Amino acid sequence: MKKALGILLLLSACEFRMDDETARKNLEPSVKIQFGDLAVGDRNVHYAFVDRQKEHLLVFVHGSPGSWNAFIDFFKADTLLHEFDMIAIDRPGFGGSGFGAAEPSLEKQAYQMNEVLKGFSGKQIILIGHSLGGPVIARMAMDYPNAYKGLILVAPSIDPELEEEGWYRKVISTEVGAFFTPKEFEVSNAEILTLKKELEEMLPLWKQIKIPTIVIQGTEDALVSKENAAFAKTMIPDSLLYVNLLEDANHFIPWSHPEEIVKAIRQLADRN
Template sequence: MKKIFFRKRMLFIYFLIVWVVFAHSGCLSFRMSEKKQREHLQNKGQKEIQFFTSQVEKRNIHYTQVGYDKKHVLIFVHGSPGSSSAWIDYLSDSTLSSQAILCSIDRAGYGDSDYGRSEGSLEKQAKQIKPILEKYGQDKNIVLIGHSLGGPLVARLAMDYPDFVDGLIIIAGSCSPELEPKEWFRPILDWIPIRWLMPPSFKVSNQEIMPLRKELEKMLPFWEKIKCPVHLIHGDKDTFVPVENVDFCKKMLQNAPTETTILKDKDHFIVWSSYKTIQNIILSFLK
């Protein structure tokens, strides 16, 4: 019996070590290196590729830029987890890049933005992105495109820095505090022993989703500040972020011209599965 117990314990330790190595190896990092991004974009015919890192209050925010010296700027903000490379197909799109500067951001804790170091405050995340808006300036037509948790973040940017935002596209955005699920397991995932076993991207995701309901509640008084055009896109079969978030946004966006597109039989991952539809909506903001 002792030998069997010893073998089982050693087997458990072995698989635990394998999992930890795998979890921290980058396989679940949801990010693509600058080198791989550049190679991918060049293979798609893009030539004007640059990478930048801005600093705000000892936080590094990394982003990829395609193109320069255009009137329009499209800034893509990923969900949770994710990275700038989540939008690689859009950065590769010559139809978009012929008309606009394309910029995709690594949000705090993801990609090359202090990977593994989370930031739960949407207000602070917006403040970290502000220098990127300032870089392009008020003379540009700046359109923010956010998916999932990136949805409320681009809304927060429009609330806090309206002079730098000319349009919003919120894709499957988790914007309603009432519709945020109360997930009992999230605090458990944040226990130090379990957190240590998780890939850094999953840890960051968990730590920003836990306070999300309260962060969305803080935004409630500020929705009236959004006055730029907004387009809400959602799949009616989204099981991660309920489609009813669209109704919430329409109710709150009293001072903004708002359009909606509900995609039939589509889930949460419409950024990739409904590319052409989203591309056409983006192009409508560039006219």
């Protein structure tokens, strides 16, 4: 995952966390959002959800840094709200899931997400992961192959060969570097430092993905190479994979092209 310092500094001004009460006010009265916390081992996993007893459950997993509210606009979308239940989860170290304490292991992150989703049993589950959320949901499908109906990988960091080790990451990981780094980026840095190794460990597991998968990737993504989409083609059979390359789109597809994600959701929901 390539991130220039200038972009990091720009993003540091963004609001990555939103407290539950602010989110509630942002969504109500049209959306009756609920919040939950689940203890998984020594971790707390925080999540937001709308449960109207629909057949399909959409699960949104954010990138790095980020939090569940990266997808708050999808909770407002009438076309989704009336047809799907939705849940967005704070990954470990972000939002309300042990903020500041990184969890570099994708296997452990996948386990934590899956434990939360056990509370929504009986639904057809579609996983949507943006950026680093992409390999997290891929790992979920690898480790729990019978639990999910489909995957939507949005600008995902999945090819270990494309992971570059920026010099600034080692600086951030020092005591002095951490002092001058916003906590969200300190956590992000910790999990991205080990991402290449984590993705290498996943290489023999891709064959365990047996569900339809859609990759949405921008051709002008400066943070995650579009070649990650090509990698997906080598790992997932053509019968299960559809790649949607968006011309001139950058990394921030959930906000610039949300309609493409909605279209992908419908494709998977309608597939038998």
